[in-house]
Amino acid sequence: MNVTHEPPVKKILYWCDRCNVPLIGRTCACGAEGREIELLQPYDVRPALAADMALIIRLVRERFGNVPVPAVLLLNKTGGVDRADLVLAHGHRFGWLSFDPVARKFVFDLAPEALPFILRHVTSGIIDLETGIEPGQGQGRMGGKKFRLTTPHPDGTAIVKLKNRFGTGTVRDGQVRVRELATVEPRTGKNPDWAQVVQQNRYHLKNLERSAVRMIKQHIHDRPVCNVSFSGGKDSTAVLTLARKAGVTAAFFLDTGIEFPETVAFVRSQGVPVIEKAGDFFSAVEKAGPPGKDNRWCCKLLKLRPLQIHLAEVGPCVTVQGNRWYESWNRAALEETSQNPANPLQLNISPIRNWRALEVFLYLWWQKAEINPLYEKGVERIGCWVCPSMLESEYEVLRAMHPAYAERWDAFLTAYAKKKGLPEAFHRWGLWRWKALPPKMRELCRDRGIPVREDYTLQAEPPDEHEETVEIAGERTLEPDMAAGTDGGYDVEAIRRDFPILGDLIYLDNAATSFSPEPVIAAMVEFEHRYRANVGRGIHRLTGIASQRYWHAHEKVADFIGGKDGVVVFTRNTTESVNMVAQGLPWKAGDRVITTILEHHSNLLPWRRLARQGVTTEIVGIGPDYQPDLAALERAVTENTRLVALTQASNVLGVVTPIREIAKICHDHGALLLVDGAQAVPHMPVNTEDLGCDFYCFSGHKMSGPTGTGVLWMKEACIEPAMLGGGMIETVTADGYTLSPGYQQYEAGTPNIAGGIGLGAAVSYLQAIGMERIHRYEAGLTDRLIAALSKNNRIHVYAPPDPARRIGVVSFTVDGFHPHEVALQLDEAADIMVRSGHHCCQPLVESLGLPEGTVRASLAYYNTRQEIDLLVATLDEITR
Template structure:
């Protein structure tokens, strides 16, 4: 059975001093009384904005009613904000916010009448003047009567035969609550300094116990720090920790913090940790976070914390969590192991404090406080957090419209895209994935349909609008909002799929940026047609753009003088060469141990034609053994050298220029597999000196099903015959077309080819040299970080100038597949594991299970590399 925490369910009050107390005694020595609190039993002071709001509502309803300087708010359950307002130790009423009308109301309690009645100048209904009441026989408390004259809806004070009470007016009817005799009452009006003085003894005890807790555990790990959020609780803990001798504190800037919070954190001298992922990119994919689906915490807080702790090592972290904040924290122990970060032992020294104790302590110690509290926020954190009340968000719209406008725009667009009713945005229903009972009741009362799983049902009107828009425009979703931050150079906004994942499997396939996707959609929606076989307008457009894509790709590799053929992928291109060259028995093909199966198996298959394959090895630094290659060539008979430009396992590059020189000396053709080099570094075929270059489009931001075969001349016979590859056909034979067309028989992947042209435009706009330098820095960072982890073996070349952003590694005692699965499930990091289609290389390296491989792209960030290092370190520690 789950034990109930020792929460304080009552508030003590000294009537003589007219002050709230956090203990059973007052400094004046007078007897105190208990005030029962409502769940969750948390009580806090009404601050500047709260006081102004309550005073305004009182004035609007009842005239110039004075408000004492000490007012408390007891949070209660409700649709949105619902506070029991306490003055003079009595209930003043309930302060609530209606998310539908977007208005606050103050429902006066009968206990308030002795304090406010002498000052009331309006809002009183005299029931003795109401005919319906006079005609009623018997008790009128709890009854409802029609009013003879119009009275505004809301709470009113009722007068009837020298008795007073409160009532609710709605639609010309008044519901009467209990009527009682009222004796006006006046009490002292102390300020908060007096409250602090009367509670000084209790505050000292709270401080002493909290400091004792910190000192008790601060040496449980090698280092100790404070988790500082900028809120009142972490501020109190920060000052308590300082008293215990702890100086180090950190603040995670999620990128969604209010500027006042960031400035306050900086003013306290805490270490500020940079934000984790990009929320506005992730939300385009994942949708709004909810109270029951807070995916954002992992992205924005847990991931940067994991990186921070990886550099710090095991530590004790003092935090400001309290029992009264949420059900999840209602049984929080003094110490707890952070389940998301095993390096961290959390200490909660104020877990039994209410908000009242926190504020009194900070005021007592004259500690600086985040100004947002006085401005009307109860909860300080991410401004669009689903846990924020709609009442607070309404205030933020006035404080920071530049922030809320962007979020509102997204919510409206998301609702329209998914056919959701306006209430999704207007009432704040986005804050739940599955609506809780109170919000389902609100929806039911107002005719908003809810599905069986308690999600909002798609609105029929919105659905029809959505379909009509899609049909008229050919575009399913509106464009994402403009991004202000560049990582690197502003390109991440073009890859919405990244969102809430860290993608490090680019050696297998990259993602396509929005311009490439748009080009594919445009082809399908605007001019889908075959190429080179017609004269109508669509085929002319398709033919011109498809031909132009070949030109773009040729220019990208400096291959304008050769022949650029579009293929399905690099494998297809290599097989075309293997099948298109005229082989004879005794011919030899030289290749390397570094090769992908695609650049090995097509040559092995030539054995039935009497062609032999020689495999050249590598040295201790994984570099190609040039001397062995030269020796192989010197042996004679080598018709073709087929070599990878960059290893898809080790990331090492091969010295293609030197290999080309050797091939020329010995009369051999040189085929280069550029599948891994093209996306990561500048490649110019004239500079390389190769005869043939093969590469894949899907590894360089292009569509899947695209690849390239470049030849300096028409070196091979077309391996496939048919329509589109001929200039003319007679009964006796055919004349092949000139240029690339002779190698592209049949209907090609027209849209894919055009998309590939856009992809090389995209890469060119960034700059391949810039991409290479960017990945070179990240690769060095990754190799250094992984190499420093005990039990991790890194397989990568030592020369920064002779490698790309591909790094393989193993973790002692952890199978590569298991490691990759853990990285995905625990850290949202996507890597590849296994043999990577390079089993001969794995056998050479004595790695029967393969490796874990992380491969980068232009959109990879330092933060993602650091997160991978931290996650691998965590796996290594737990092995």
């Protein structure tokens, strides 16, 4: 049988009636013993600060006139649909403060215990049960009964009287429900301020401090480094103060990118280093949807990832944190020390875990410590301004304090709800804060007629038949104005906004397939929705638009690779392009093909198959720098060599081969040159004329274009078409045919029109950024990755030593781990996607003595330094 033990929280508050102050211990500095006050779950009590006081005073006086409110009010958090606080004054219940997320207003419900302190000052809000209710109702016991009023009275709390007895009641819809009536004896009390409260609790505060500092000192040497995790909130401020007294000087703050600016400014004022954000919340939320209290994906992206990077630099450490039992039931069983399950490097200690918010504030006031100004402005939970754990009442504060922030989040929630068919309450009432609604919110929905599914999620509304459901944007490209970028004018965050898929994962498998930006997808959708028609086979309007856009895509590609004087043919991929050359050249027995050990299977197997026709294939090796052995290649090229075929950049080693030098060798011996540019085109400027090649092949899906698209560029249209049929002929007679000129003769049948147009959009997108810019930016990432990996003696990197001769494809192995195991752990531990295995280059990896292959991280222009750092940090953790 499982026995659940309730945490040792303090359920009692003490109050000195002599000094009229709350106590955090049993006795007051005046010598009096405190009176016990039972608190409500979760038993956390805190001072009412400036915004709280102003709100309570306003609500009370709007109802009852110029009623005095003491300077010391306490708020005992209780359960509710949103904010719900029991207000304590003079050591008694004063009332309940709550926020209605539907009506979007605060409500104060007066407690009967408040009447002795305010009744003599009340000038309004009193209902006389002798004259204010309909005749015949006031017979017998009045408490608990409901009576119809004779005169209008605003809904909400009221004071009721019957002769010399008083009580409170609730007015609704012209009726008043009366609580118990009793004789009220007027009372007065001292009106101390919080400075006096601190003074009367100094002895207890000293004991709290002494115990917390002792705990920190006890564990300060459990790991080589000790630091403080600082959030900018009251709890971490108290912990920072205590840790500094214990001799801890190091601290850090994780900037999620969606922090209140007041918090960031406060953190900097405390001299705490700021760790910059490692993820883009607004890119991630487009894909993942809004986070919830029960679906906190954002914490992993915005906090755990940068923490992992930071800890990889710091090493094993003891981290002092401000977690308290009273914050949530998940923390109610928090031990003195706890191993961070997400980061084995970190041992957390919680020296104030048994403090209530009252103790925290009193301690900070006693120490005259600076406190985050957001508390006085009405924000109780200091954190991200879109955090689902924030209350809707606090979100109203955000609307007034930072309207631009609120407008941005409101716009997203409204669009998301519309897209998912969710009711307006999803946004208006703050129901987005849960993936599965808790009981109180389900009850609210039931009472208001909002349907909820059996799994407690909101039920979608039927779509409006008259509403436009699909909005198609015209083709666009990213404007190359990135002067605000932090990497020499390269604004990677502006680029990443066009890739919603990047939101909550780290994608380092770009050598296999890259992601497409929104303009590419929009161009394809526009074709399907606006002018879908076949190309070159009609004269109507739609086919004219489609033909022009498809032809223009060929022109864009030709310009992109400096190949306007040649022929650009659209294919399915690099593999098909290479095979078209292998099948289309007029081979004869004795011809030879020279290639290298670096090649992808797609640039090897088509030549091997030519052995059936008497064509031999010779493979040239590589040197220690992974470059092809040019001397061996030159020896291999003879008068019988028909073709040399090699990659411009290896998809395993990232080495960039000397194409121009090889082109000269080929042409000196009368051989043709085919270049596999699949890994080069996405990462560097390419000019086929400068390269001196005869054929250039690449894939669209590796350069942010659609899958199923590729290019074969030919200096001259010198191969036989692989397929015959419609669309590639000018005329057909009973006994012959005439081929169309240009690319059309190689694209028989209906092509991938949408894909071709999308490929053209991808080219425009890359050109708008600038391939030189992309190359420089990726080179910096690659240098960073190789340098960091090389520091780990259990990781072996296979990359060319010359930074000028490589692209962002980095292969490595990890001692004691199969490459597949490393890739799986990276995915599961940190959402990092890499490739593992032979990478379709089995002869190469086996020649390197790596029969199981390698782990490969391949970069793109939308990757970031933080992603590189997280990869390295995770690998360090795996190897550790």
